[in-house]
Structures are given as C-alpha cells and as structure tokens.
Amino acid sequence: MMDALSVVTQLRDLASEPQNREVIVQDQGCLPGLVLFLDHQNPDVLLATLHTLRYLAELSLNIPTMKNELGMMVSLENLIVREGLSVDITALAQEVYDILSAPANPVRPTPERQQRKKSQFFINSSNKKAKSVTLHIQGLDSTDQRGLCEEALLKVKGVISFTFQMASKRCTVRIRSDLPTESLASAIAATKVLSAQQVVKNEAGEEVFIPLNPSGVEVQQNSAIPDYLPEEEESPEREVDRAISRTTAKEASSGSWLNSAASFLTKTFYW
Numbered sequence: 001m002m003d004a005l006s007v008v009t010q011l012r013d014l015a016s017e018p019q020n021r022e023v024i025v026q027d028q029g030c031l032p033g034l035v036l037f038l039d040h041q042n043p044d045v046l047l048a049t050l051h052t053l054r055y056l057a058e059l060s061l062n063i064p065t066m067k068n069e070l071g072m073m074v075s076l077e078n079l080i081v082r083e084g085l086s087v088d089i090t091a092l093a094q095e096v097y098d099i100l101s102a103p104a105n106p107v108r109p110t111p112e113r114q115q116r117k118k119s120q121f122f123i124n125s126s127n128k129k130a131k132s133v134t135l136h137i138q139g140l141d142s143t144d145q146r147g148l149c150e151e152a153l154l155k156v157k158g159v160i161s162f163t164f165q166m167a168s169k170r171c172t173v174r175i176r177s178d179l180p181t182e183s184l185a186s187a188i189a190a191t192k193v194l195s196a197q198q199v200v201k202n203e204a205g206e207e208v209f210i211p212l213n214p215s216g217v218e219v220q221q222n223s224a225i226p227d228y229l230p231e232e233e234e235s236p237e238r239e240v241d242r243a244i245s246r247t248t249a250k251e252a253s254s255g256s257w258l259n260s261a262a263s264f265l266t267k268t269f270y271w
Contacts (some may be wrong), residue, residue, distance in 0.1 A: 003029045008037055008048045015055035026063040031069040032132065032172065038075035039165055043089060046079070050092040067100040068132050068205055074168065077102070122224045130160055134199040136209055137188060140169040149194055152187040159184075170199065185212035 011030070014020045024030050037049040056062050066072060079085070087212065136192060139145055139150040146164055153159050158179035163172045181198055188196045197209040 003041060004037065004040060004045050005048065008034075008052060010050040010266060011047050012055065013081065015052045018059070021056050021059040022061060025056055025059075025065050025233055028132075031072070032068065035071045035075055036165070036172075036247055038072075038223075040166065046085070047092070047119055050079075053096045054057060054092065054099075057096060063100055063102075066201060068201055070172075070199065070207070071165070071168075071170070073097065073100065078167070090182065091249065113231070122175075130174055131171050133175060133181050133184065135171045135184060135188075135197050137169050137171055137194055137196050139194040140166065144204050146193060148191045152191050152194075153184065156183055158189045173258060182185060182212050195245045 005190075011024070011034075015024055016242045034049055034053060040046055040049070053066070059067060076093055076097040080090060080097060082090075119177055137149060146166065150162075153162055153173065155169075156175075156179070158176040160174040160176070162174065164170070165172070175181075177182070180234060185196045185198075197211055198208055199207055202208050
C-alpha cells in the first residue's frame with residue numbers, strides 16, 4: 001500500500017535522473033503534490049520532498065515554473081521558520097528557496113521542448129476536462145469549520161477532489177473545467193460562517209486574492225454519485241486533516257508503480 005513517504009521517495013529517485021526532471025515539472029500533478037508534502041508532519045517526508053525539489057531545480061528551465069507554482073514559495077518560507085525541525089531540513093529548504101528566488105535567464109522554448117511539455121508523466125494527469133482552483137477561506141479556523149466546508153463542497157456537482165492547508169486557511173479544489181469558480185464561493189457562503197476568495201498570481205508573480213461574488217450563482221447539487229472524469233478510479237476515501245476525493249469505479253489499467261503514484265498524487269492527494 002502506498003503512503004506519502006513511499007511516493008515522494010520514488011519521485012525523488014526519478015528526479016535524481018536528469019532526463020526525468022523537465023517531464024516531472026511539466027506534469028500537472030507533481031508540483032501541486034510536492035507543495036502539499038511541504039506541509040507534512042513527517043520529517044522524512046519533508047526531507048525527501050526537499051531533495052526532490054533540489055534535483056528538479058538543477059534544470060534551469062524548471063525554475064520559473066517551480067517558483068510560480070501556487071503555494072511553493074510560501075510553503076518554503078514557512079518551512080524555513082518552522083520550529084522543531086532538523087538543521088538538514090531547514091538548510092535544504094533555505095537552499096531551494098534561494099535557488100528559486102535567484103534571477104533566471106529565460107530560455108526560448110524549442111519545438112522539442114514544446115512537444116515534451118505535452119508528455120504525461122502520470123497516467124491521466126493531463127486530462128483537460130479538469131482544472132484546479134485555490135481558495136482562501138475566511139473563517140477556516142478549526143476542524144469544525146473545515147467539516148462545514150467539506151460538506152458544502154461535497155454537495156457541488158462538478159467537484160472532483162479538494163485538499164486543505166489549514167495553516168494558511170486554503171483549500172485547493174479540483175473541478176470540472178465548465179464549473180464556475182463562483183459556484184464554489186456560493187456553496188461555501190451558504191454555510192453562513194465561511195467565505196471564499198480565489199488565490200492567483202499577478203504579473204509580478206505575487207499571490208493575490210480575487211473576490212468572488214457568490215450571489216445569483218446557481219449551484220448544481222449532487223443527488224447521486226455523479227459522473228466524474230475518467231481519471232477518477234476508486235471509491236471515496238477520507239483521511240483526517242488532509243484531503244477528500246470522490247471518484248468513480250474503473251478497472252485498473254496497470255499494477256505498475258507509476259499508475260499507483262498517479263492515483264495517489266494526481267487524483268486523491270490523501271496525505
């Protein structure tokens with residue numbers, strides 16, 4: 001059975017091979033997963049995650065993408081000042097942060113790079129029917145409020161999965177591409193105690209909050225198990241203080257580690 005440590009250890013080993021680094025960073029599931037790992041409580045997971053990021057940053061082409069990944073720099077900053085961690089973790093977090101913060105010379109993409117950018121590192125991870133939205137949720141101060149938010153999001157038809165980062169009051173939601181972000185805000189506002197703003201990056205690469213108008217938005221609710229995207233393969237599962245995902249049943253295409261990692265990282269984010 002896969003867990004966070006086994007997944008990030010395998011990913012670290014893959015990242016240690018130079019030929020894998022660009023593909024890993026361009027995959028739609030890897031970087032968001034690594035950002036979430038930076039909030040993990042297990043020091044072994046943190047160290048393996050930082051080693052993975054350090055390997056990936058050795059390819060200069062990866063640095064702008066890594067730096068602009070939502071939550072990356074903030075999570076590294078939090079890790080640098082986090083108490084109770086080993087010197088190795090703190091030092092490596094600082095090193096990765098410094099590398100990503102340093103000015104980088106832009107490299108003009110070649111046709112070969114453009115083609116490789118379209119590669120799938122994990123099975124079904126580049127499904128264009130889905131998108132990820134990061135929300136800052138005012139009032140997300142306790143497990144009770146998180147429970148209210150979970151219930152609200154689970155009622156919205158078109159929500160695939162979501163992950164909480166309680167320390168920063170954020171929720172990363174994977175939704176169908178045709179679902180308006182305002183629908184999420186409307187569902188959250190219906191709790192009467194929570195409100196949501198969208199987190200995006202501006203032209204300067206800084207994270208900013210975009211107000212969402214929840215009024216007048218019709219929210220389609222689930223009356224039964226919805227018809228989700230083909231990439232969703234397993235039954236609903238829940239792990240406390242981490243993530244929730246609803247999926248539909250589908251025959252597994254392979255027993256390989258890559259398929260398992262795809263399920264763990266790009267679909268469920270159960271850590």
